[in-house]
Amino acid sequence: MSERKQVDNFTLDCYRNCPKMYYWRIKRQLIKVGERRTPIDFGVAVHLGLETFYKEGMTQTAKDNAFTKALEYFTPLESEGDKKRTAANLVSILDKYFSRYANEPFEVIATEVGGAFELNDEWIYTSRLDLLVEWKAPKGMYIVDHKTTYDIGSLIAKPHNQVTGYIVTLHEMYDNVLGAMINGIGVYESDTVQDKNAPKVVSEKTGKLIYATKEREIFNRIPTQRTVRECEEWKREVVFLLKQIDHCEEVGVWPKHSPDHCVKFKGRCGYLDLCNTDEETCERMIDGGVYIQDPWKAYHETGDVET
Numbered sequence: 032m033s034e035r036k037q038v039d040n041f042t043l044d045c046y047r048n049c050p051k052m053y054y055w056r057i058k059r060q061l062i063k064v065g066e067r068r069t070p071i072d073f074g075v076a077v078h079l080g081l082e083t084f085y086k087e088g089m090t091q092t093a094k095d096n097a098f099t100k101a102l103e104y105f106t107p108l109e110s111e112g113d114k115k116r117t118a119a120n121l122v123s124i125l126d127k128y129f130s131r132y133a134n135e136p137f138e139v140i141a142t143e144v145g146g147a148f149e150l151n152d153e154w155i156y157t158s159r160l161d162l163l164v165e166w167k168a169p170k171g172m173y174i175v176d177h178k179t180t181y182d183i184g185s186l187i188a189k190p191h192n193q194v195t196g197y198i199v200t201l202h203e204m205y206d207n208v209l210g211a212m213i214n215g216i217g218v219y220e221s222d223t224v225q226d227k228n229a230p231k232v233v234s235e236k237t238g239k240l241i242y243a244t245k246e247r248e249i250f251n252r253i254p255t256q257r258t259v260r261e262c263e264e265w266k267r268e269v270v271f272l273l274k275q276i277d278h279c280e281e282v283g284v285w286p287k288h289s290p291d292h293c294v295k296f297k298g299r300c301g302y303l304d305l306c307n308t309d310e311e312t313c314e315r316m317i318d319g320g321v322y323i324q325d326p327w328k329a330y331h332e333t334g335d336v337e338t
């Protein structure tokens with residue numbers, strides 16, 4: 032039997048977003064030089080802090096080490112133009128998190144766990160689980176997935192392909208699976224927000240009536256479950272997508288999902304220049320170093336970021 036191929040959620044998401052993006056990122060392994068990645072780096076730093084906090088037993092020493100590791104990673108990457116993702120805000124977010132979740136309703140089993148299972152004779156699905164825990168009451172296994180986001184209210188846990196993949200993976204590892212929990216962490220420039228339920232106050236600056244402010248909620252934990260039927264449906268969908276990817280490969284056609292995904296996130300898709308030009312010019316841009324090869328490494332990249 033030939034060796035099985037591996038796939039993970041990021042790879043599938045590239046294709047779900049735009050087959051051409053899959054072509055550039057996964058097949059050609061390209062990223063644009065100097066592409067802005069502060070949101071990802073900030074997410075990685077938060078992940079490192081939380082990983083240290085939980086791995087080292089949630090003690091004061093664990094917190095101190097968490098600040099150190101997160102700052103060591105992020106400080107050299109801090110970008111002057113980004114007012115939200117600063118080293119000071121990183122410390123503030125971690126500090127608030129450690130206070131809010133000082134007493135967890137679970138026991139930590141492991142952090143940064145690699146998981147894999149056979150989808151079929153051809154494919155293995157792999158994932159990296161942020162935090163594996165055993166809930167105290169009722170007893171059972173949960174996956175906690177840290178997500179940094181600039182819009183905490185927009186997080187959903189279902190439908191969610193990545194989360195379903197985690198739960199299916201967890202079922203392969205344990206019998207008593209309860210589900211997954213999105214551990215949402217909001218990243219904002221300001222600590223306060225308008226309080227539309229409170230009486231208006233007079234602005235010191237303008238003398239006009241304005242809304243009072245209150246402290247902004249930056250955490251949102253969303254527990255979620257999947258039935259056996261939902262897990263089976265997800266597997267069928269993944270296999271279906273893999274067949275589509277194989278078909279694109281066979282015929283050498285990678286459709287562009289333009290323009291929707293090209294400008295979906297705040298900013299533009301990094302492959303816009305390549306998608307806007309003919310094949311020869313594309314290759315010249317690649318040879319000229321505008322894009323470089325950076326193979327996607329499923330287990331090494333952290334910092335799930337909802338951008």
Ligand code: SF4
Nearest residue numbers: 049052287293300306
């Ligand atoms: S620029 Fe648009 S069409 Fe091209 S890869 Fe990105 S999303 Fe797809």
